[in-house]
Amino acid sequence: MIQKIIDIGHNTLNTIATFGRAFLMLVGALCAAPKIKNVRLTIQQIYVVGVQSLLIIIVSGLFIGMVMALQGYTILVNYGAEGSLGPMVALSLLRELGPVVTALLFAGRAGSALTAEIGLMKATEQLSSLEMMAVDPLRRVVAPRFWAGLIAMPMLALIFSAVGILGGHLVGVDWLGVDAGSYWSIMQATVEWDKDVVNGIIKSIVFAFVVTWIAIFKGYDAIPTSEGISQATTQTVVYSSLTVLGLDFVLTALMFGIN
Amino acid sequence: MTTRKTELMVGLFVILTIAATLLLAINVANKGLASDDQTYTLYAKFDNIGGLQPRSAVRVGGVTIGRVDRIYLDPEDFTPVVVLQISSQYNTFPDTTSVAILTSGLLGEQYVGLQPGFAFDDPYILANGDYIEDTKSALVLEDLIGQFLFSRDSE
Numbered sequence: 001m002i003q004k005i006i007d008i009g010h011n012t013l014n015t016i017a018t019f020g021r022a023f024l025m026l027v028g029a030l031c032a033a034p035k036i037k038n039v040r041l042t043i044q045q046i047y048v049v050g051v052q053s054l055l056i057i058i059v060s061g062l063f064i065g066m067v068m069a070l071q072g073y074t075i076l077v078n079y080g081a082e083g084s085l086g087p088m089v090a091l092s093l094l095r096e097l098g099p100v101v102t103a104l105l106f107a108g109r110a111g112s113a114l115t116a117e118i119g120l121m122k123a124t125e126q127l128s129s130l131e132m133m134a135v136d137p138l139r140r141v142v143a144p145r146f147w148a149g150l151i152a153m154p155m156l157a158l159i160f161s162a163v164g165i166l167g168g169h170l171v172g173v174d175w176l177g178v179d180a181g182s183y184w185s186i187m188q189a190t191v192e193w194d195k196d197v198v199n200g201i202i203k204s205i206v207f208a209f210v211v212t213w214i215a216i217f218k219g220y221d222a223i224p225t226s227e228g229i230s231q232a233t234t235q236t237v238v239y240s241s242l243t244v245l246g247l248d249f250v251l252t253a254l255m256f257g258i259n
Numbered sequence: 260m261t262t263r264k265t266e267l268m269v270g271l272f273v274i275l276t277i278a279a280t281l282l283l284a285i286n287v288a289n290k291g292l293a294s295d296d297q298t299y300t301l302y303a304k305f306d307n308i309g310g311l312q313p314r315s316a317v318r319v320g321g322v323t324i325g326r327v328d329r330i331y332l333d334p335e336d337f338t339p340v341v342v343l344q345i346s347s348q349y350n351t352f353p354d355t356t357s358v359a360i361l362t363s364g365l366l367g368e369q370y371v372g373l374q375p376g377f378a379f380d381d382p383y384i385l386a387n388g389d390y391i392e393d394t395k396s397a398l399v400l401e402d403l404i405g406q407f408l409f410s411r412d413s414e
Contacts, residue, residue: 040262047265051272083368090287155276162279165287181326182368184286185314191287 022217028138029146029216041144042151049110049145050152054159056109057102061160064097065089065167073176082178086187089168090161094191094200095256098161100248103207106153107240111215114145115236118219119229127220142216149212150205157204199255203248210247211240297347298325299387303358308339309369309397311360316370317343324349327371343371353382357393369397 068089076082118141121127127137165187172178191197215236222232308330317325325345333340343358355376362369376393385391 043269044262044265046269046272051268054272054275080363083363094283094287152272155272158276158283159279162282165282179316179323181314181316181323182370185312186368187287188314189312193284197283197287 018221021221022213025138025142025217025220026146026213028136029143032136032139032143035139038139038144041140042147045144045148046152049106049114049148050155053106053109053152053156056105057156057160058163060101060105061093061098061163062167062170064101065093065164065169066171068092068097068164069168069170069172069176073172073178082172082176083182083186085168085172085178086183086185087190089172090165090187090191091196093161093164093168094196095203096248096252098157098164099200099204099207100244102153102157102160102204103211103244104241106149106156106208107211107215107237107244110149110152111211111236111240112233114149114212114215115219115222115233116229118142118145118216119222119224119232122220122222123224123226123229125224142220145216146212149215150208153208153211154201154204157200161200203251203255206247206251207244210243214240214243298344299347299350300328301343301345301385301387301389301391303341303343303371303391303394304333304338305341305360305394305396306338307396307399308341309360309362309399311341311369311371311397315368317345317373318370319349319373319375324373341371350384350386352385353378354385354389354391355379355382355393356385356391357395358391359395360397362398 069085072085072088073082076084076088118127121137121141127141130137130140169180169183173180173183218232218236218239219229222228311327311330313327313329315327316323317327325343328342328344330339330341332338352373353376355378357374357376359372359374360369361372
């Protein structure tokens, strides 16, 4: 009985300590004065997490847009409202699917890679060697990756939404025969730049922050064995997916729920 | 060499993002002129245009023959003027043609319906820049209900 209570206390303290370490890592990485050299490193990392994720983002955006147009059309056509296909596709992509699906794909494609990379650096004691050479690994390794994720993911989300709307156009207009003018005109009449597009961008910046933070911290905090790294990689994907979905509800309620 | 290639790819990535943003900004929040085929312009004055938007369709018997180019308020008599861009393929409407703002479906979008009039012996054919005289405004539900209630009261 007492042991049970001890376990609960132990777990609570551990969790709090983990949050503390995660926060300290973030502060250490971000509160350092930026150097010209680190900009180079950040660009290098944008290439790794951003450019190399482009293909999966574009392909999934295209197909999600196409599927939404197909599904939306079969329902809307019953009410003779297939002209509303444009705003349906555009609003769901800009407000929800763009930021959320991009964040989930990003966690799987780039987040897991970040965790594995930093975890292996730790396991092979590269991080310790950097410290021995008086190079701060937080500034040299962690900070560029963090900034790269924070910059690249909102860009990917924008590309995702744009490609998805074009995919919806491909299916809805070119295949199913919705009028091209009403697809675009009702979309333009419905979608507001500052309410829908900008809120979507804000969402994806928040998701980028969370996903990249989790990915890097899990790698940085991994148990330096091959088993520990595999565990950390799995945790990255699971935790960031759950956090993104939970946060999405909160953000949606804040942005669109209460008037 | 690898750095140059990386920077090139990141540059392309940025350009792609800007293109996506422009697409969202221009096509989703504003309008761009899409059609490049030959068109001519007709004007129509309405009392009330309801929910008509620029780029709404112009139809004759359900066939789309043009688009609403823009909508503005006549500064002299404060009536809305709708500028219709109609494909040059259909350039033989007589001046007895009437134009109405209709709704597709029960709750669908609004469009401009052209009703070609009877062509007498020597009809005047509407040409670029002409006004269509015979117009019917959009149905406004509140007005309809008001009329209905008024006619019930007077009975």
